[in-house]
Amino acid sequence: MAALPDPTASLTGAGRAIFEDILARRAAKGVHHLGPYIPLLNHPELAKLIEQLGWYYKYESKLPRDIYQFVVLILAKRSKVEFVWEDHVAAARAAGLPEAVTQMVAQDKRAFPAPFDLVDRITDCAFAFQSIPQPLQDSAIAAFGIEGLLEIVTLCGFYSMMAMVNGCFDVALPAPAPHRGT
Structure with missing residues (x-):
């Protein structure tokens, strides 16, 4: 398997805050899994930016x-x-x-x-x-x-x-x- 490690248990500081924000935003919409955000959280800033764009598409975009x-x-x-x-x-x-x-x-x-x-x-x-x-x-x-x-x-x-x-x-x-x- 080519899975990256799950870093969520060891995140600290800004990385921990990004992780908790992603969890809270997804949970508020009834999504209780992280899917691709688990490997992305090995690079928390990148995960944050990707999640923000995904959030826009999923919940705020102009498309029906x-x-x-x-x-x-x-x-x-x-x-x-x-x-x-x-x-x-x-x-x-x-x-x-x-x-x-x-x-x-x-x-x-x-x-x-x-x-x-x-x-x-x-x-x-x-x-x-x-x-x-x-x-x-x-x-x-x-x-x-x-x-x-x-x-x-x-x-x-x-x-x-x-x-x-x-x-x-x-x-x-x-x-x-x-x-x-x-």
Whole structure:
């Protein structure tokens, strides 16, 4: 296994404060695992900055939540990093991403309904590091604004980075919560 050590028990000073802040921010939103932040906390300042950007995307961005989650699932499928898919598929459903669209992504089918077809074409350009054709840019700006278009493109980069951290350092999926039957 290529996992980095879990530094959380030995963090002190500013590193400890960053760790506790990340824990508190995530817990306030109901997220009780650190996932890729465990290896990232070997470099606390970097972890802090990455978490702040992730927080923005997840909780403050201009994109509709279903579009945000669609971009993440597209990246998860393309990267083949299971952690990203498993960490986001339930959130995608909760955000209103249609189940049919989720299944199309899972099955690598590419005939998405609007507006997901538009977003998929933008992600194709982003992942290929190619210019987005003007008509496609114009359609995206009409649908999501310039800020939304920028967020779609940069989300591709952000979640590519997160997939790299998860894949390169064998970040384990969080254990499922114990089933509490009625």
